[in-house]
Amino acid sequence: MAKEKTQARREHLAQLRAAQKRKERRTAMIMWGAGAFVIVLLVGLVGFYVVKESAASSLDGVKSFAYKGSQHTSIKVNYKETPPVGGEHNPEWQQCGVYDAPINPENGVHSMEHGAVWITYRPDLPKADVDKLKALVTSDYLLLSPYPGLKSPVVASSWNHQLALTGADDPRLARYITKYKQNPSTTPEYGATCTGSGSTAALASDNPLPTAVPTPAATGSATPAPTATPSS
Secondary structure, three states, X not given: OHHHHHHHHHHHHHHHHHHHHHHHHHHHHHHHHHHHHHHHHHHHHHHHHHHHHHHHHOOOOOEEOOOOOOOEOOOOOOOOOOOOOOOOEOOOEEOOEEOOOOOOHXXXXXXXXXXOEEEEEOXXXXXXXXXXHHHHOOOOOXXXXXXXXXXXXXXXXXXXXXXXXXXXXXXXXXXXXXXXXXXXXXOOOOOOOOOOXXXXXXXXXOOOOOOOOOOOOOOOOOOOOOOOOOOO
8 A cells, every 4th residue: 555655646746747847838938939929029110110211211202304404594484394393494593592472483493403402382281381391491502482283292392303292291301402402413503502693582473474585676667668760
């Protein structure tokens, strides 16, 4: 009987040890699994943040064009892009700064030829968003004005480049300004002023441009008809 009891105790202890080992293995697997899950979750969150920030600040959405500079005209121009990014333009450039009403695109294009970034927005953009845009125009070579007919709430334009923005809070706007304002490799007349003599601060409503070159008025008097000479 004593041997049988001893053997039973040994078997019971062995069963307890085996159960304890299985429990420890399960606990270890749960801990390793939880740790791996946390690591995967952290990696995923970091990756999502990086992708999100990269997408938010990327300038891959910038469209490029190939207009030549130094093409002046005193009449209105039928531009292909809205707003325009280059082409023929008025001899007067628009003084850089903030405008609360539309300006002539022909003057704005000339400012971009000098290296300005022209920020345009829909006329119905909320005032709070317009104020945010105005706060950005704190240095020279920046133009801000409403522009009817925009497909996007806000559009940033410079000579031969343009970026449609989701609004005043779009983080790409600041990067666009940094890259394209007075960019020597994209500005046809790099170093030219955006203010001073030769510029205009007039709004489109105050300075309507003709649609055609005016025909010069006739000058001088009419030539008299020849007089017949009587024969002798």
